[in-house]
Amino acid sequence: xxxxxxxxxxxxxxxxxxxxxxxxxxxxxxxxxxxxxxxxxxxxxxxxxxxxxxxxxxxxxxxxxxxxxxxxxxxxxxxxxxxxxxxxxxxxxxxxxxxxxxxxxxxxxxxxxxxxxxxxxxxxxxxxxxxxxxxxxxxxxxxxxxxxxxxxxxxxxxxxxxxxxxxxxxxxxxxxxxxxxxxxxxxxxxxxxxxxxxxxxxxxxxxxxxxxxxxxxxxxx
Numbered sequence: 001x002x003x004x005x006x007x008x009x010x011x012x013x014x015x016x017x018x019x020x021x022x023x024x025x026x027x028x029x030x031x032x033x034x035x036x037x038x039x040x041x042x043x044x045x046x047x048x049x050x051x052x053x054x055x056x057x058x059x060x061x062x063x064x065x066x067x068x069x070x071x072x073x074x075x076x077x078x079x080x081x082x083x084x085x086x087x088x089x090x091x092x093x094x095x096x097x098x099x100x101x102x103x104x105x106x107x108x109x110x111x112x113x114x115x116x117x118x119x120x121x122x123x124x125x126x127x128x129x130x131x132x133x134x135x136x137x138x139x140x141x142x143x144x145x146x147x148x149x150x151x152x153x154x155x156x157x158x159x160x161x162x163x164x165x166x167x168x169x170x171x172x173x174x175x176x177x178x179x180x181x182x183x184x185x186x187x188x189x190x191x192x193x194x195x196x197x198x199x200x201x202x203x204x205x206x207x208x209x210x211x212x213x214x215x216x217x218x219x220x221x
Contacts, residue, residue, distance in 0.1 A: 080111045085120045097128035118144035119153030126157055133161035152178055152188060163195075172199045176210060184212035 084107030091100035101124040107117045122140030129137065141154040155178040162171035179192045189212070197207040 081107050081114050081117050081120075083107075085116065088120055088124055092124060092127055097124050100124040101128065113147055115144040115148040115151045115153070118147065119151065119157070122154070123157055126161060131161065131164035133158070133165070137161075150181075152182065152186070156188065156192070159195075163199075168199050168203070172196060180210045181213060186212075 084104055088100040088103045091097070091103060101121055104117055104121040104124060108114070108121065111117060118140050122137045122144065125134060125137035125140060126132075137157075141157055144151055145154040155174050159171040159174035159178070162168075162174060175192050175196055179189065179196065182189050182192070193209050196209060200207045
């Protein structure tokens with residue numbers, strides 16, 4: 001379809017210049033050469049045999065680890081961390097991930113033992129790296145896990161980075177382990193189940209999700 005449009009447009013241009021501008025002789029030859037060069041460039045750089053399709057604007061896609069997910073994984077906030085995390089989420093929503101990381105770092109300077117802040121820092125750095133785990137993000141998640149070994153944030157975002165890297169089996173193992181120790185009313189449980197189900201379906205396997213641990217088992221731990 002692209003070829004027909006290009007050739008038709010050239011023919012129309014030549015016809016009207018010949019009739020209205022009285023292009024004759026050498027002028028018409030130069031015009032034809034210029035149009036043929038443009039057509040050759042189109043054939044070289046373009047894709048005239050492919051069907052036209054609008055491209056998706058990357059900025060319009062919600063990033064992995066969007067603020068809705070963060071709300072579920074950062075549900076133990078205190079007054080000192082709340083404003084920094086909310087400010088960082090607002091920056092993340094508009095794609096300003098590095099400034100989001102700087103904002104969270106300000107909160108960490110005042111409250112260095114807050115695991116939610118370290119998870120928020122790791123998430124901002126992960127988003128800045130377009131979902132690929134980087135040393136700074138990994139260090140932030142490791143620090144959060146040291147401060148609170150039961151915090152769901154580090155394993156969730158680790159699984160997210162593994163999935164982004166195409167390591168679906170590792171991501172599934174990480175998320176499944178988190179789901180197995182998560183309460184039935186955990187705010188992130190439905191999201192985890194959806195992600196695990198998507199991995200299973202993509203690999204042509206039946207969806208098998210672990211059940212929530214019994215309430216009495218949770219109380220004993």
